[in-house]
Amino acid sequence: MNTAPNLTKNQSLVFEALNRADAPMSAYTILDKLRDNGFRAPLQVYRALDKLLELGLVHRLESLNSFVACSHKEQSCCRHHGTVAFAICESCGQVSEFHDHAIDDRLEGWARQKGFKAEKTTIELRGLCSACAA
Amino acid sequence: MNTAPNLTKNQSLVFEALNRADAPMSAYTILDKLRDNGFRAPLQVYRALDKLLELGLVHRLESLNSFVACSHKEQSCCRHHGTVAFAICESCGQVSEFHDHAIDDRLEGWARQKGFKAEKTTIELRGLCSACAA
DNA sequence: TGTATTTTGTAATGTTATTACATTGGTTGT
DNA sequence: ACAACCAATGTAATAACATTACAAAATACA
Numbered sequence: 006m007n008t009a010p011n012l013t014k015n016q017s018l019v020f021e022a023l024n025r026a027d028a029p030m031s032a033y034t035i036l037d038k039l040r041d042n043g044f045r046a047p048l049q050v051y052r053a054l055d056k057l058l059e060l061g062l063v064h065r066l067e068s069l070n071s072f073v074a075c076s077h078k079e080q081s082c083c084r085h086h087g088t089v090a091f092a093i094c095e096s097c098g099q100v101s102e103f104h105d106h107a108i109d110d111r112l113e114g115w116a117r118q119k120g121f122k123a124e125k126t127t128i129e130l131r132g133l134c135s136a137c138a139a
Numbered sequence: 140m141n142t143a144p145n146l147t148k149n150q151s152l153v154f155e156a157l158n159r160a161d162a163p164m165s166a167y168t169i170l171d172k173l174r175d176n177g178f179r180a181p182l183q184v185y186r187a188l189d190k191l192l193e194l195g196l197v198h199r200l201e202s203l204n205s206f207v208a209c210s211h212k213e214q215s216c217c218r219h220h221g222t223v224a225f226a227i228c229e230s231c232g233q234v235s236e237f238h239d240h241a242i243d244d245r246l247e248g249w250a251r252q253k254g255f256k257a258e259k260t261t262i263e264l265r266g267l268c269s270a271c272a273a
Numbered sequence: 274t275g276t277a278t279t280t281t282g283t284a285a286t287g288t289t290a291t292t293a294c295a296t297t298g299g300t301t302g303t
Numbered sequence: 304a305c306a307a308c309c310a311a312t313g314t315a316a317t318a319a320c321a322t323t324a325c326a327a328a329a330t331a332c333a
Binding site for chain 4: 031032033047048051070
């Protein structure tokens with residue numbers, strides 16, 4: 006189930022909008038979708054997104070300046086799986102989310118060796134999904 | 140040496156500005172640095188950056204919306220090393236660039252298995268460098 | 274109830290990136 | 304040399320993404 010805990014009204018609206026979407030959305034696209042629900046200003050969206058990101062219910066795609074609902078519907082899954090990687094289809098917009106411990110290990114190894122303290126790791130593949138590449 | 144092939148005047152100016160900098164710069168920061176050299180508009184910077192990115196002389200940091208000179212001073216090195224990863228210090232701004240074939244292999248493996256055709260891969264660690272973490 | 278905290282509303286502004294169109298300057302072929 | 308062409312540049316306007324600042328309402332809770 007996509008239901009979530011203790012979300013405020015705006016947070017729920019944004020989260021539901023992202024769950025309905027089949028591709029990432031920018032904050033302004035979300036804003037437009039929620040005009041009918043009383044949204045008037047970008048900040049309403051950004052505030053909700055901040056909270057949803059913090060809860061791990063939503064991910065930000067840095068290379069797209071946009072946002073997707075976490076595809077793992079159990080709550081706060083991502084905490085348990087290390088870094089999340091994304092494969093983003095440039096053609097249809099579909100996003101696949103995956104985890105890879107071997108990659109995590111390599112990045113951690115590099116960081117440990119260099120004394121770098123990583124707070125947040127971004128891995129994004131841009132390209133064509135199997136359907137669109139065919 | 141940081142000299143590069145066949146760059147136009149604007150391209151050279153932007154490339155040199157990035158080489159002088161000890162941290163990533165946004166296009167607008169570059170623009171400000173080059174006002175005295177006759178730059179008046181963002182497009183002048185973006186056009187030069189497009190070319191430099193294409194040549195592999197410069198990298199874009201997606202999570203920062205900014206740009207760094209490639210740290211491998213031999214020309215078009217990056218072609219030979221697979222995906223470039225970046226570790227970005229949130230405190231001092233320093234960026235370390237590295238390559239890891241094991242990571243490349245894992246990502247390629249995932250992509251092959253899923254039929255995903257990756258065009259461009261982004262790997263960025265945000266955190267604190269050893270000096271700043273100490 | 275009264276007070277504190279969080280959430281929301283609204284406006285303004287700041288930052289990043291692109292589109293459209295005009296001009297310049299060099300190259301090529303005759 | 305000249306015209307035709309093409310790449311690079313200049314300039315203005317606008318689009319797209321994000322934050323700051325401040326006020327008001329809703330909620331929690333002593």
